Amino acid sequence: xxxxxxxxxxxxxxxxxxxxxxxxxxxxxxxxxxxxxxxxxxxxxxxxxxxxxxxxxxxxxxxxxxxxxxxxxxxxxxxxxxxxxxxxxxxxxxxxxxxxxxxxxxxxxxxxxxxxxxxxxxxxxxxxxxxxxxxxxxxxxxxxxxxxxxxxxxxxxxxxxxxxxxxxxxxxxxxxxxxxxxxxxxxxxxxxxxxxxxxxxxxxxxxxxxxxxxxxxxxxxxxxxxxxxxxxxxxxxxxxxxxxxxxxxxxxxxxxxxxxxxxxxxxxxxxxxxxxxxxxxxxxxxxxxxxxxxxxxxxxxxxxxxxxxxxxxxxxxxxxxxxxxxxxxxxxxxxxxxxxxxxxxxxxxxxxxxxxxxxxxxxxxxxxxxxxxxxxxxxxxxxxxxxxxxxxxxxxxxxxxxxxxxxxxxxxxxxxxxxxxxxxxxxxxxxxxxxxxxxxxxxxxxxxxxxxxxxxxxxxxxxxxxxxxxxxxxxxxxxxxxxxxxxxxxxxxxxxxxxxxxxxxxxxxxxxxxxxxxxxxxxxxxxxxxxxxxxxxxxxxxxxxxxxxxxxxxxxxxxxxxxxxxxxxxxxxxxxxxxxxxxxxxxxxxxxxxxxxxxxxxxxxxxxxx
Amino acid sequence: xxxxxxxxxxxxxxxxxxxxxxxxxxxxxxxxxxxxxxxxxxxxxxxxxxxxxxxxxxxxxxxxxxxxxxxxxxxxxxxxxxxxxxxxxxxxxxxxxxxxxxxxxxxxxxxxxxxxxxxxxxxxxxxxxxxxxxxxxxxxxxxxxxxxxxxxxxxxxxxxxxxxxxxxxxxxxxxxxxxxxxxxxxxxxxxxxxxxxxxxxxxxxxxxxxxxxxxxxxxxxxxxxxxxxxxxxxxxxxxxxxxxxxxxxxxxxxxxxxxxxxxxxxxxxxxxxxxxxxxxxxxxxxxxxxxxxxxxxxxxxxxxxxxxxxxxxxxxxxxxxxxxxxxxxxxxxxxxxxxxxxxxxxxxxxxxxxxxxxxxxxxxxxxxxxxxxxx
Numbered sequence: 001x002x003x004x005x006x007x008x009x010x011x012x013x014x015x016x017x018x019x020x021x022x023x024x025x026x027x028x029x030x031x032x033x034x035x036x037x038x039x040x041x042x043x044x045x046x047x048x049x050x051x052x053x054x055x056x057x058x059x060x061x062x063x064x065x066x067x068x069x070x071x072x073x074x075x076x077x078x079x080x081x082x083x084x085x086x087x088x089x090x091x092x093x094x095x096x097x098x099x100x101x102x103x104x105x106x107x108x109x110x111x112x113x114x115x116x117x118x119x120x121x122x123x124x125x126x127x128x129x130x131x132x133x134x135x136x137x138x139x140x141x142x143x144x145x146x147x148x149x150x151x152x153x154x155x156x157x158x159x160x161x162x163x164x165x166x167x168x169x170x171x172x173x174x175x176x177x178x179x180x181x182x183x184x185x186x187x188x189x190x191x192x193x194x195x196x197x198x199x200x201x202x203x204x205x206x207x208x209x210x211x212x213x214x215x216x217x218x219x220x221x222x223x224x225x226x227x228x229x230x231x232x233x234x235x236x237x238x239x240x241x242x243x244x245x246x247x248x249x250x251x252x253x254x255x256x257x258x259x260x261x262x263x264x265x266x267x268x269x270x271x272x273x274x275x276x277x278x279x280x281x282x283x284x285x286x287x288x289x290x291x292x293x294x295x296x297x298x299x300x301x302x303x304x305x306x307x308x309x310x311x312x313x314x315x316x317x318x319x320x321x322x323x324x325x326x327x328x329x330x331x332x333x334x335x336x337x338x339x340x341x342x343x344x345x346x347x348x349x350x351x352x353x354x355x356x357x358x359x360x361x362x363x364x365x366x367x368x369x370x371x372x373x374x375x376x377x378x379x380x381x382x383x384x385x386x387x388x389x390x391x392x393x394x395x396x397x398x399x400x401x402x403x404x405x406x407x408x409x410x411x412x413x414x415x416x417x418x419x420x421x422x423x424x425x426x427x428x429x430x431x432x433x434x435x436x437x438x439x440x441x442x443x444x445x446x447x448x449x450x451x452x453x454x455x456x457x458x459x460x461x462x463x464x465x466x467x468x469x470x471x472x473x474x475x476x477x478x479x480x481x482x483x484x485x486x487x488x489x490x491x492x493x494x495x496x497x498x499x500x501x502x503x504x505x506x507x508x509x510x511x512x513x514x515x516x517x518x519x520x521x522x523x524x525x526x527x528x529x530x531x532x533x534x535x536x537x538x539x540x541x542x543x544x545x546x547x548x549x550x551x552x553x554x555x556x557x558x559x560x561x562x563x564x565x566x567x568x569x570x571x572x573x574x575x576x577x578x579x580x581x582x583x584x585x586x587x588x589x590x591x592x593x594x595x596x597x598x599x600x601x602x603x604x605x606x607x608x609x610x
Numbered sequence: 611x612x613x614x615x616x617x618x619x620x621x622x623x624x625x626x627x628x629x630x631x632x633x634x635x636x637x638x639x640x641x642x643x644x645x646x647x648x649x650x651x652x653x654x655x656x657x658x659x660x661x662x663x664x665x666x667x668x669x670x671x672x673x674x675x676x677x678x679x680x681x682x683x684x685x686x687x688x689x690x691x692x693x694x695x696x697x698x699x700x701x702x703x704x705x706x707x708x709x710x711x712x713x714x715x716x717x718x719x720x721x722x723x724x725x726x727x728x729x730x731x732x733x734x735x736x737x738x739x740x741x742x743x744x745x746x747x748x749x750x751x752x753x754x755x756x757x758x759x760x761x762x763x764x765x766x767x768x769x770x771x772x773x774x775x776x777x778x779x780x781x782x783x784x785x786x787x788x789x790x791x792x793x794x795x796x797x798x799x800x801x802x803x804x805x806x807x808x809x810x811x812x813x814x815x816x817x818x819x820x821x822x823x824x825x826x827x828x829x830x831x832x833x834x835x836x837x838x839x840x841x842x843x844x845x846x847x848x849x850x851x852x853x854x855x856x857x858x859x860x861x862x863x864x865x866x867x868x869x870x871x872x873x874x875x876x877x878x879x880x881x882x883x884x885x886x887x888x889x890x891x892x893x894x895x896x897x898x899x900x901x902x903x904x905x906x907x908x909x910x911x912x913x914x915x916x917x918x919x920x921x922x923x924x925x926x927x928x929x930x931x932x933x934x935x936x937x938x939x940x941x942x943x944x945x946x947x948x949x950x951x952x953x954x955x956x957x958x959x960x961x962x963x964x965x966x967x968x969x970x971x972x973x974x975x976x977x978x979x980x981x982x983x984x985x
Contacts (some may be wrong), residue, residue, distance in 0.1 A: 141664040169673065171724045179662045179719050179729050205724050313846055316894055324843030341705035346833040347865035353847050354769045354863065354893060358934040358979045359960060365935060366956035575846060600957060 006472050007171050013064070013072060013079065013089040013344075014464035016267055017044055017096040017256075022053075023465050024060035026068055026089070027479055034475040034517060036483040039459055040064035052252035054259070057094070079259060092261050093471065095463040096253075097267035102126055102242050103185060107133040107177065109160035109169040114198065115244040117223045118159040119232040120387075123308045125238035126269025127154075128295070133176065135169055141176060148180035154246045156182065156192060156214075157234060158206075161199030163224045170198045174209040183212065190249070191215040195242040196223040197234040205298070217241065229391060237327065242266060250574070254596045262471045268297050268308065270466025275299045275423070276297075276306045277469045278480060284420040287446065287460070289377060293317035293356055294402035296380040300388055302413045307388035309381040314440050316428050317356030320372060324349050327375035335371035337589040338364060363466040363599060366433070370441055373428040377445030416449040416574070417495060417549055423485065425457035435564040436527070436596045439488045449495040449574050450549035451538070453561050454488040487563035496546035497577065498522040504571050505547045509560075511536030514567075522587075525571040525595035530562030566595065619766040619861070619899060619981075621873050624833050624906060624914035627762045628928045629743040632755035634658070637737070637933045641751050647741040647758060649776050649886045649905075654739040654755050660732030663714050668726020671699050671708045675726030682728075684718050690730065691715050697728075699725035729805065742774055742886050744905040749975040761911050763880055763904040764871055765861070770889030770900030771840070772857030775803075777824035777887075779880050779904065783807035789866075790828045792817040799823045802887055803902065805877045810858070816857055825857040825887045827877070829869035829901060830939075836864075850890025857889040859900040862931075867939040870983060872933070930965060931981040937975065941983060942967040 012027040012034075022045075026038040029392045060491035065072035071087045074080050076341055080088030103308025104127040108115025111134035130151050133144050153282070157178065159266050160170030177194075182190045194214040196206050202376060203218055210216050219233040223432035243263055247253040271288065288299040294315040299308045313322040324332060329342060345368065352358060358365040389412050424430070424442055432438045439454050448454075461484045469476035496504045500523040508517040514530050530536055540548045541555045550556040560567065571590075579585045593599055637656020647653055668675045681697045684690055694712045701707035712730070719729040745760025781795040782803040790806025795817040804818055806828030812835030818826050837843050839854055861869050885904040892898040906914060924930070930943045942965040952962040952974065960976040967973070 145662045145664070171722070172727065175720070175722055175727055175729065176664065179731070181659070209636055209722075252722060302824050313869055321843075321847070325845045327844035343832065343834055346863070347863075348938075350769075350833045350836075350844075350864040351934065351938065354891075355933050355981075356893060359958060359976050360956045361934060361979060362936055362955045363957075364960070431958065433959075438746060456896075 001489050006474065007156075008082075009090040009472060009475065011070075011083040011089040012472070012475060013061060013092045014468060015045075015060060015092075016463040017053055017056065018267065019097060020044055020059045022056040023464075023546075024057070024064045025459075025461060026064050026070070027468070027475060028074075029475075033482070034478040036159045036461060036479050038064045038068040040067060041330055041545075046250060048101050050129050052255075053096075053250065054252045054255050054388045054479065057256065057259075063603065066204050081168075090159075091261040091471065092259060093262045093464070093467045094256060095265045095267045095270040095467050096247065097126075102238070102246060102266045102519065103128050103130055103149050103154050104157060104238070105130050105133065105148065105182070106157045107159070107173050107575075108198075109135050109173060111137050113226065114159045114161065114223050116323045116387075116389075117229050117231065117391075118157050118197065118234070119230070120307065121234040122157055122220055122238065123310060124231060124269070124272060124306060125235040125242075125569060126266030126272070126308075128310050128312060133173065135173065144176050146181045148177055148182050148358055152183055152185040154185050154193070155238070155241050156194045158194060158196050159198045159222050159234075159236065161202060161221075163200050164201055167199055167202035169201050169207060171209060174206050178209050178211075179215055181502055184245070187315065190245060193217065193240065193245045195219060195234060197235045200212075204563040215241075215398075219585070227391065239265065239269070245257075262467060265463075265467045265470075268310065270297075271297070272299050272306060272308050272461040273466035273471050274462050274476060274480060275304050275466075276301055277473060277476065279302065279306075279421075281477060282489075285417040285418050286421040286423065287414075287419055288423040288457075289380070289425065289429070289442075289446075290460075290462075291316060291373060291376060291380075291428055293427070294319050296426075298380055300384065300386070300414055302309075302415060302418065305388075305413055307384070307413075309380070309384040309387050311376075311383050312584040314380050315374045315433065316373060317352060317378065318371065319353075319376075321349050321353040323372055323379070324375045326379055327372075332368075332371045332375050333582075334585050335374050335589060336367055337586055337593055338367060340364070340368065366598060368434065369428060370437060370556075373441050374445045377441065381446055385414045388412055409413045416447060416452075417547070419448055419452050421453045421455065422446060422448055423457060423462075425460050425462065430456055430458075430460065434598065435486075435488055436598050439491070439568060440592065440596055440598055442488075443491050443493070443568065443570060444576065447493070447574055447576050448491050449493055450547070451540075451556075451558055451560060452491045452493075454491055454563070454565070455485040456488060458486045487561055489530060489563035489565040490560040491568045491570055492538070492540065492548065492560070493572075493574060494520075494540075494546035496540045496542075496549050497573045497575075498543070498545060499601060502543075504543050504573070505569070506541040506543075507569065508539040509567065509569065511562075514562075520571040522571055522573060524569075524571040526594055527565070527596050528569065530560070530566045532563055534562035536560055536562070536567075619768060621765050621788065621870065623763050623876055623879070624761055624911070625764050627745075627760055627764060627903060628748065628759075629745075630755070630930050631739055631742060631758060633737070633739055633753075634823050636753040639750055639752065639754070641667065641747050641750070641756060643747050645747045646745070647747060648744040649741055649884070651741045652738045653741045653747070653758075656737050656739075657734035658737050660716055660734050662719070663716070663732065665696075665710070665712075665730060666726060667710055667728050670710050671697060673699060673726065674968045676723050677926045678726040679721055679723050682721055685716050686720060688718050689716070690718060708921060736747065740774070742888075743903060744884070744886075761906045762872045763876060763906060763912075763914075765827075765876065765902040765904075767859035767861045767889075767900040767902070768835045768863055769847065770847075770857065770859040770891050771836070771844075771852045772825070772854065772887065772889040773850050773852075773863060773886045775824040775857045777801045777807060777885065778849060779803050779877060779883050779885055780890070781805050781878050781881050782829075786829065787868040790814045790826070795823070796820060797821050797868040803827060803887055805874070807874065809866045811835065811861070815839055815856070815858060820853070823856060825859065825889070827859045827864045827887070829857070829860065830860050830867035833864050847891055847893040849892075850888070852889075857887055857900075859887060859889055859902065861871075862939065863933065865938065870941075872983070877902070883907075923976070924980075924982065930963075931982040931983050932965070932975060932979060933981050934979040937965075940967060942973075945972060 042059030115134040749757040788807035810828035
């Protein structure tokens with residue numbers, strides 16, 4: 001890989017090799033600004049008959065080239081670099097989640113402390129964590145060993161103990177892993193990569209326990225003291241081993257690694273990277289979600305702290321049946337305004353699971369899928385909140401002033417009231433026929449409080465931009481702002497509960513094209529038009545017992561962004577409690593649908609109404 | 611012409627099937643290339659490393675971990691038996707000695723002076739690999755397994771539960787549209803592969819388990835029944851390890867759906883033949899569908915010609931099955947393939963096709979919601 005001079009980069013080619021599709025985008029410098037200009041895609045070719053990921057890359061890049069009228073591939077099937085005479089590109093970068101992405105097992109001494117830090121490091125690096133082994137995970141040692149034997153992860157991360165602390169416990173964990181002889185997922189041709197990121201004093205003992213049984217990498221302790229996490233070294237080691245071992249064993253990747261001008265990143269790691277960059281640069285608290293067929297990834301940055309979770313079995317096709325099992329059908333049907341037969345729905349869900357590529361044809365099928373999506377997102381966000389916490393095990397010095405404070409370590413850092421930006425991606429959110437549907441799914445599932453901007457990733461470009469941020473942050477930021485996000489608008493939601501119909505918020509909104517003021521009643525939803533690129537000033541006066549960010553009953557002023565949907569005033573209260581009675585609940589769903597104009601009126605099918 | 615997004619499942623009266631049978635770890639292959647094997651023959655065997663039992667001797671003997679090695683009466687790699695004394699403390703002036711007797715048999719794998727732990731590896735676990743496919747050993751992969759080849763009738767289902775099972779094909783329904791109900795399951799279906807028509811009811815499955823049938827294959831089943839049979843709600847379609855006393859395979863989908871007529875006819879033709887079935891289904895990371903494999907006798911092999919396999923191409927006149935509501939399970943032929951995107955009732959835009967049903971009724975369906983039916 002050559003050193004890159006950002007000043008000389010005018011044309012950037014980026015690919016994301018997903019499990020099923022390889023997506024390529026072209027970014028060009030136009031009038032001094034970087035813009036995403038063309039996009040193409042082709043099936044991923046990791047599996048037989050091609051069994052070479054670069055075939056899919058060439059196909060996707062060729063499509064981009066054809067659309068752009070720019071030759072990107074030469075006669076020898078190589079990407080033309082650098083750009084010259086209207087051909088080729090200056091840099092080529094890629095992410096990958098093909099072949100199931102990066103799968104890891106992590107271990108630590110205490111589940112809530114070093115094991116949690118190890119899990120955070122693995123997730124942050126873009127891995128799927130298959131299991132967390134800890135001394136206090138409520139399994140007996142032989143059960144833990146059995147589990148390690150059954151798993152076939154790509155690599156293992158072991159942590160435990162603070163530097164200079166007790167070495168026994170972390171060696172005990174190593175003694176569970178070593179005799180289990182874990183086998184790597186891609187067969188026995190290479191030794192299992194294992195990263196040790198625990199008590200530095202235990203390093204010689206760890207080396208002795210593992211002997212030559214694993215490919216051992218030692219990095220600085222990810223929890224050198226209980227009060228501090230140091231995940232960077234472990235994440236870097238995960239990325240390096242991902243390239244050296246996992247990727248190198250996947251078909252065609254050896255070639256792809258040589259093609260790219262920057263190390264290939266796991267797709268979720270790249271998404272996390274761009275969200276972190278944006279949040280830091282703009283001083284935002286942001287949450288990003290990517291709901292797929294099998295899994296739902298949630299990324300958050302609150303006060304500069306990044307967290308990522310993968311809900312491995314919450315998705316819209318392969319895992320749809322699991323969403324129904326975990327959420328229960330009655331919880332899903334809370335969001336549905338039409339009569340549906342439970343037995344029939346159960347069969348439909350299973351049929352979607354076994355034939356995951358089908359799409360909703362009827363309005364009824366769409367309404368049901370979007371209801372399932374709300375529950376999948378709600379469950380995934382609950383898991384994320386549970387995971388994204390302050391460090392556990394930190395000693396706290398309490399003063400007299402804290403006598404009555406119940407605050408303990410390990411509280412979630414996810415605070416919907418301070419959330420500024422909520423970004424959606426993934427089929428069910430990105431391809432919803434009406435943008436209001438995307439906004440409604442986000443609001444119902446995440447329940448943002450106060451003032452929150454809603455957006456969606458236009459063409460799932462965040463992975464490309466995440467890896468680009470590593471080599472050219474300015475280009476990544478410009479494209480993110482101008483082309484990546486489609487702003488849906490802003491949600492204003494007072495926190496608190498009250499009696500239906502009673503006022504909960506007085507609002508005054510004034511912009512160049514919108515001037516509105518009024519009262520929002522508890523239980524009411526209003527949609528006000530404020531278009532893409534428009535902003536408005538708001539003055540919000542919540543009623544007693546309600547909060548929009550400044551405290552209960554306290555007035556706030558601020559600026560809000562418009563979008564393809566506009567401004568949604570959500571007076572349904574937080575937490576959002578839907579009526580328990582099925583009939584009343586259905587009426588509430590109908591009111592929501594009417595207020596936000598979510599769905600067309602059901603009509604008798606006519607020849608043009610497929 | 612256009613590609614169907616969901617190619618139909620493989621249903622063929624004769625195909626040369628290659629079956630790779632590999633041990634999970636290296637072992638001994640018991641057959642040679644050219645040997646004829648039948649489904650239930652053991653073709654390879656190995657010993658899986660025994661279970662590992664950690665024993666914290668430091669706690670058990672109230673000793674600092676560093677003192678454990680010198681109290682050991684056995685050494686690493688030594689074989690131990692249940693009740694054997696493994697370690698003894700020195701006591702005080704030779705008195706009050708503590709000792710630890712083994713609760714498991716096996717081999718001492720390691721003794722740690724850091725943690726005071728002893729790791730005992732249990733007896734190796736024997737594992738025998740069956741041929742599964744009756745046929746000829748085409749290739750031996752030394753120490754790993756074999757490749758078996760045979761001419762078979764092959765039927766892929768859409769979903770199944772339970773693992774590999776064997777038995778003779780027994781038809782229980784008169785035609786492919788008949789529901790499989792308990793009265794159609796009889797005592798003489800013990801160890802049989804029972805073939806139904808349309809939906810298999812939960813009661814029919816329970817009756818089949820009761821009479822000791824090996825497997826039931828039918829068009830569809832209700833998810834509610836599946837939940838009752840399994841005892842839990844199946845979340846992810848990764849199956850094959852269920853232990854409910856039977857293997858179940860549905861060929862079309864969940865709900866009231868008939869088995870494809872061609873599949874039913876083929877199975878009826880093979881009534882009485884010995885076959886192997888596997889309900890294992892995996893729809894993520896390398897699709898795996900359940901299967902019924904019926905090896906062909908010399909006589910039947912001569913009668914059957916290997917048919918052409920579907921290339922997954924839709925064309926006007928192609929017979930397709932609807933795989934999603936509102937026309938789920940219905941079969942029709944493609945009347946036209948409009949190239950432009952169409953707006954569906956859900957307001958989504960998608961590529962569609964026009965299909966004509968036997969009744970003459972026409973409907974427009976997203977291409978993603980049909981699959982080709984082999985004729």
